[in-house]
Amino acid sequence: MLTMAKKDETFLLVSLEENKAKQLAQLVSNDSCRKILEFLSKNTERVTESLIARELGIPLPTVHYNLKNLLAAGLVKVEEFHYSPKGKEVNHYSLANKFIIIAPTGTEKLPSKLRSLLPVLLASVITGGLIQLYSYLRSPIPSPATLPGVFDAAVKSAPALTAAPETALQEAAVEAIRDAGQAQAKAYTFVLPENIALWFVIGAVFAIAAFFLFQKISEMRRERGS
Incomplete structure (x- = not known):
């Protein structure tokens, strides 16, 4: 076998x-x-x-x-x-x-640097995910039962006020009800939050890349000096 x-x-x-x-x-x-x-x-x-x-x-x-x-x-x-x-x-x-x-001397330090920075990158990704979840849960979400009620009230009130359209007061009331319904609907409009988590992760990755670039430039300067 x-x-x-x-x-x-x-x-x-x-x-x-x-x-x-x-x-x-x-x-x-x-x-x-x-x-x-x-x-x-x-x-x-x-x-x-x-x-x-x-x-x-x-x-x-x-x-x-x-x-x-x-x-x-x-x-x-x-x-x-x-x-x-x-x-x-x-x-x-x-x-x-x-x-x-x-x-050459010093090259073996690169894998150890990568391993030491992996937890930092992982923590940044997890933190970004938690921020994104918190932002999503804190965002206003429209209730399905509220929007129809606003428009129904406006529709039911409109015929009673428009029975005698000759008066300017009744026309103004109809317009006010219509504007109130639209304003209420806009108040419940769902707006996507700013993607703070994405910018947080991008900033962490940029910081790690800048760190490696700085280390590389420092090593090149030391090699030239020697």
Whole structure:
């Protein structure tokens, strides 16, 4: 039975200040590691420790030790495994197919900066959503039962006052009722609130972008000064 392992990342960022850079240099300079990497590049199916030891003529303990170091460095991965007749788990090895990027001093700080600012951005989005919800709940919403009542009252009152249209007083009353109904309807007109939350989130994103720009300019100035 074959069991698939988890997929790994495609990039390996290594700083010159980290011990991992020295570890990679030692592995690449090791003859047995180079032979194992070359063998894995040409063979991609069911490559086990015993197969590598048999094909390359390297002692099995040496293969196991070097594969362990290559796994720790991220140059080799275990894609799947099967169980031997004795019930032991047998790994199938393959190249990690990673882009190894050796970054100069200080470059490794960028991912940590991103991780430190992610909670700030998340908090800004949540706060903006709460502001938007509060603004929506505080906005006047028309009641469906109020608007028809205003117009019905105006319609019922109009015939009684217009029975004798010859008097200017009655005409003025009809006009007043009509204006009152329209004013009442406008009073209940729903107006969308200003999108304060959107501007809040935009401001937070702009502040984070300005922070990164300032950091980048500072690093460029330090590099020129050195």
